[in-house]
Amino acid sequence: MKSIHPTQLHPPSPRPERRKIKGFAASAISFLAALGLAEAAPLKLDFASNALNTASGWTPVTGITLGDTMVNITGAGGTSYNFTFNHVACWDNGQAGQPLTRSGFYNFGQLGNNHDFTLSGLNAGQSVKLYASAGWDGNGKGGYVLFGDNAPTGVKAQTVGNPGTAPTLANLTYIGTAIANGSGVVTGSLNGSDGVGTASEGQVGGFLFFPAPIITASAGANGSITPTGAVEVPGGDDKSFTITANSGYHVADVLVDGASVGAVTNYTFSAVEVNHTISASFAVNTSTHTITASAGAHGSISPSGSVTVNHGVNSPFTITPEAGYHVADVLVDGASVGAVTNYTFTNVVANHTVNVSFALNSYSITASAGAHGSISPAGTSSVSHGSSLQYTFTPDPGYQVAEVFVDNVPVSSLDAYSFDEVTANHTISATFDNRTRLYLDFTNVGGNSVSTWTPVYANYVADTAAATASDINGLGYAFSINHVGAYDNGRAWEPMIRSGFYTFGPAANANDHTFTLTGLNAGQTVTLYASAAWDGNAAGGYVVFGDSGANGVKAQTVGEPSAVPVLANMTVIGTATADGSGTVTGSLHGRTGVNTNLEGQVGGFVFAINPGGTSVSPYAAWSTAPPNSLSGNAALPASDPDGDGVSNLMEFALNGSPITGASSGRSHGRVAYIDGTSDVLTLTIAVRENAVFSPSGNRMVSAPVDGVTYTVEASASLGTWGDRAVTEVTGDDASLIQSEFPAPDAGWVYKTFRTAGNAGTNAHGFIRAGVQ
Structure with a gap:
């Protein structure tokens, strides 16, 4: 190496300080x-097939997905370094949030090929450290890497912690140190995940070369x-x-x-x-002076004590508080110069003193609450370093805590929140609403459901004709979704974004993926929130619901939901209004849009139900819901849309159908053997299951049930009804008669009635049922 005389660095001619530094x-x-x-600089290489999903500040090195690649990059990362990598293939699942650990290179062909890599452009004899991360499935697939001083067994590439999108050295494995040869080149190789020379696949997510500066x-x-x-x-x-x-x-x-x-x-x-x-x-040396430097408790000054300083020089001091403390004041020769952390005596020509004092840090926590509730303590509170402060939330009567945000990030704790060992300023806010919320977590049968959410199960990667949940939260609501399959990777700590439903048999199979929520009031409004599933936002399906429009809204997951996600972690899809039967509907679609073939996935739904609407009568629900689906005048109780001469109300009361044109309800008259007497005239009818009858003169009349009242009466001549007594048949006689008829639908039961006497005592007899 050529030596250079110091005078080349420090010209002997005097000049101002500024020019001296520049020179x-x-x-x-x-x-x-x-x-x-x-120039020495760390070289960060992120191995991926999709260069868009690269760790922040890293250089993408792309290869052929599942194919043999020879990487040759000149001027890697804008440096003077060149990088080569032989016989590697690439995995990449497009996971932008985990680029280094969810994508990477692997040893294509394993023992059949060499998997050497080189870095050139170094100084001859320069040392280079190599760090590496595992690829694709994290540590499980980390390959062994040979580099520099780790031969012959190599070091397995591992990923430490969660690197996120901006990994640091702490997230990578130190592989080894190599010395550049006379050409400024270092070399290494990738090997299997089971060790050097094994026929196992090995994967690396990224390299960080650290040439010695x-x-x-x-x-x-x-x-x-x-x-x-x-x-x-x-x-x-x-x-x-x-x-x-x-x-x-x-x-x-x-x-x-x-x-x-x-x-x-x-x-x-x-x-x-x-x-x-x-x-x-x-x-x-000329003359010297003394600067006496001292510091109070909870901090230091450097240098300290009696510091000897040559005449005319500058003497800097650095002031450092302990963790949790700050500089309270700095006194120079007894006069305050403020709470500075550095002080320099310039052109010292006399003795001086410098003294520093420190104080405990205090921080502010600002709390606020929306309408219809309060937070305690409210406003701005002062908290000493390391102390704690708990907040409670109190909704007004009829309201609940909707969201709690700490430093603008949603948290799942909706009853109380504690700031523990405070070391910085914070904010906390709470909002309140009076909506009933139904939390549905979509998962495969036996999968991981979110705590406190209602699981809605489907078959794993197979068509589930209808996945359902009934009596949600014990409130009478029911949910159903058609033709869905389920993914679930068993990650209990990420249930909503790592599992969920998908559109089984997309548009190509003409499967509909509609869903319904029933049990609402007629005219009641419902807002739907949804999250993405499986691989996060990339797989979120488009959802059509209410006012979302024909193009729907893509379900996305916002932020990093905890084990108990909140509304702020979900996407607002739209608001719908329940029909006359108290039902809202929607549909799930592909991840790239409505009616597209690429599957779409949702991790969960939250239905937020606003108060209001009109209670849905059993008759209204029966007439307007499938299969009847009547509307307008056709749905009125007195109407007869199928033209069979029987009103809708009579069809409803007697378990008939208003749309078949050939039904007048389930009613059966016959002569039967009752209580030891033969040839008794009976009438068996299907009635609403809670109907209770009692005598009213010669008639049997029910108490009002589901909006109808039944009357059963008899006549001897058809001229006068009620001139012959009617009673209800119970016990074995009723069971025997009713067993001969088709079972009524859910919601109806059979009741059997008889006239007094029998054919031997009554030459004529008639019995009938009516409703109003």
Whole structure:
């Protein structure tokens, strides 16, 4: 290496300080160029087939998905480095939130191919550290990597913690350190996940090469700096330098990268990543002065004590509070200079004092509440460092806590929230509403459901004709969704975004994926919220509901939901109004739009039901809901839309059909053997299941039930009804008669009635049922 006389770095002619610093910086750059030193910088390579999903600040290195790739990149990441990688293929699931651990290269062909990689463009003899992460499925698929000093067994690439989208060295495995050959090249290889030389697939999500930076250290006349010259520093390490003046001289100034750091005798570069310069200059001793530096409790000043300073030099001091404390005041020669953390005595010509005091930090927590509720304590509260403060939320009568946000991030704790060991300012807010909420978590049979949510199960990757939930929260609501399958990867801590329903047999199979919510009031409004499923937002299906419009809204997951997600983690789909039967409907579609073939997935629904609407009578629900689906005048009780001469009300009361044209309800008359008497005239009718009859003169009349009243009466001649007594038949006689007839539908039961006497005592007899 060529030596350069210090006078080249420090021209002997005097000049102003500003020009001196500029002159040194220019000389330092020339010095590096003369040495031929490459600029050291970490090189971050993210292996993926989709360059859009790359870790923040990393350079994408793309390959052929599931195919043999020879990677050859020049000027990698905008540096002077070149990177090659032989016989690798690429996996990538498009997971932008986990780029390094959910995608990556693997050893294509395993033992059948070599999987060497090289990095060139280094200085000859320069050391390079390599860090790596596992790929695709995280640590399970991390391949063994041979590099530098780890031969022959290699080191398995592992991912530490959750790297997110901006990984750090702490998330990667240290593989080893290699020394560049005379051509400035280092080499390595990828091997199987079971070890070097095994026929197993190995995967890496990314490499971080850390070439050793060079710190160029020099000293002017009358002193020295140790170490000196071009000092290689293992990438990311600290490096300290000691500046020593000759006898009769003192340090005049130290320049780091061309900027003065004062007349220090020691300087440390921390976590070195790039090249630096450091240079010291010296001056002859004249007179000295003493600066007495002291600090109170909970902090320090450096240097401290009695500090000897040469006449005319600058003397900097650094003030550092303990964690949780701050500088309260700095007194220089007894006068306050404020709560500064650095102070420099310039051109010292006399003795001085500097004294520092510290105080415990306090932080503010600002609390607010929306309408219809309160938060306690409200307003802005002061909290000392390390202390705690709990908040409670109180909704007004008839309301509930809707959302709680801490520092603008939703939390699942809706009763109370505690800030523990406070170390920063915070905000907390609560909102309230009076909507009934139904939480539905879609998962496969036996899968992981969100705590406190109602699971709606479907078959795993198979068509479920109708997945349902009944009497949700014990409130009488029922939900059904058609033709769905279920994914679930068993991640209990991410239930809503890692499992869910999908459109089984998309549009190509002409399967409908409609869903219904029943049990509402007629005219009641419902807002639907939805989350994405399986792989998060990428797989969220489009949902059509209410006023969402024909194009629907894509279900997305907002933020990072906890085990108990809140509305703020979900997408607002739309608001619908219940029909006359108290029903709302919608449909699930593909992830790229309505009626597209690419499957769409949802992790869960939340129906938020507003108060109001009109109670739905059993008759209204029966007439307007499928299969009857009557509307307008055709749905009126007195109407006869099928033209069979029987009103809708009579069809409803007697379990008939208003749309078949051939039904007058389930009623059966016959002569039967009753209580030991033969030839008794009976009438069996289907009535609403809660109907209770009692005598009213000779008639049997029911109490009002589901909006109707039944009357059963008899006549001897058809001229006068009610002239012959009617009673209800019960027990075995009734059971025997009713067993001969088709069973009524759910919601109806049979009742059997008889006239007094029998055919032997009554020449004529008639019996009938009516409703009103």
